[in-house]
Amino acid sequence: MQLVIALQALLACAGEGGESAVDSGSAAEPGYSVAWSTEPDPLLAGDEGIFTERILLDGEAIPDLQANHERFVHTLFVSADLSSFTHTHMEDFTEITATAIRSSTFNFPLTLPYSGDYLVAFDYAHHDAWLQSTDRLAVGGSVPQREEPALDFATSVATGGLVVSLTWDVPAVPGYESIFTVHLTTEGGDEVTDLVPWLGADGHVVLVDANLGWISHTHAWFPDMQNMTPGMTMPHVYEGPDLPFHYTFPVSGTYKMWVQFVRASAPDTIYAVPFAFTIEG
Ligand SMILES: [Cu+2]
Structure with missing residues (x-):
């Protein structure tokens, strides 16, 4: 705290x-x-x-x-x-x-x-x-935000014709590397296997804490990614249906993230799928 x-x-x-x-x-x-x-x-x-x-x-x-x-x-x-x-x-x-x-x-x-x-x-x-x-x-203007933060803790989100599910393979503990996987299917249950790189990565995640005191981002994991520098190009590794992410959260608390990816079959649709979760201290 x-x-x-x-x-x-x-x-x-x-x-x-x-x-x-x-x-x-x-x-x-x-x-x-x-x-x-x-x-x-x-x-x-x-x-x-x-x-x-x-x-x-x-x-x-x-x-x-x-x-x-x-x-x-x-x-x-x-x-x-x-x-x-x-x-x-x-x-x-x-x-x-x-x-x-x-x-x-x-x-x-x-x-x-x-x-x-x-x-x-x-x-x-x-x-x-x-x-x-x-x-x-x-x-400015007169379209107010919600009084309560938009935090839906569901681990499965239906959006844009897809069902996107979040699984913690290594649960998040502050200071230790966690692993989570995002699994993509169509609403009909077919696996999504046509992911293409968007902005040089197969998957992006933007993370914020619920108080907006902290924001970060990461990309779909691949070996040696911690040694990536801005001048390097990430490999295209994942076509779906799974996108794995590794991340070390600094502190416990409530977080929200948006998972971003693009499909070859809809190259102009940039998905931004929200998940909320709590990391215990
Ligand atoms: Cu960007």
């Missing part, structure tokens, strides 16, 4: 430093920050706006920012009620220009469904290191 509080305090104090019109995210590595803004300011729930982010090192642009997982910056938005999850990139909407790279400034259209507080996470890479900055974003 103390660890959770310490982690949250760390994230909370690192999130200071916003200026008018431009907010600034905290970073895990000293010197790195993200200045961001929205048009309009604030964004309004349900209305498309533009989100602009500038990745900085010691306040300066980073012209040699590294693409990682086929994108320069992965930007994640999670609503405080845990009901809304968005994982997006400038490259999904337009070609990256030389100007964008030189100024390490990226933008994309963004529609967030509810008003209120969101966690924003920026995942990027520089000098062969994975980096993350986080911040909070307030959305």
Whole structure:
């Protein structure tokens, strides 16, 4: 419990430093920050706006920012009620220009469904290191979030014509590596065996704690993956129906995750399947 509080305090104090019109995210590595803004300011729930982010090192642009997982910056938005999850990139909407790279400034259209507080996470890479900055974003308008967090502890989720099941092969214990498997079938019970890599991995998982004091991500496990650097390409290993993940959770508590993958038969559908679970201390 103390660890959770310490982690949250760390994230909370690192999130200071916003200026008018431009907010600034905290970073895990000293010197790195993200200045961001929205048009309009604030964004309004349900209305498309533009989100602009500038990745900085010691306040300066980073012209040699590294693409990682086929994108320069992965930007994640999670609503405080845990009901809304968005994982997006400038490259999904337009070609990256030389100007964008030189100024390490990226933008994309963004529609967030509810008003209120969101966690924003920026995942990027520089000098062969994975980096993350986080911040909070307030959305205006009058489409309120839920009063209770969206936490469904079911281990089987039906979505988009699939049934997605979660099994803990090695149950999560704080500080020790856990193993969980996501099993994919159609609603008719046929195994899904046509997974294709999406953003350089067969499966992605974004993890948050229920208080949004912590966010992380991992990818479908393969041998030696702990030695992956941003400049390396992950192998395509899994076509389904199982996607195994290995992860070491830092502390006990309630977590939510979204499992992301793409099928060859529906290449434009990016699944984001939610699961909630509790890790006992
Ligand atoms: Cu991404």
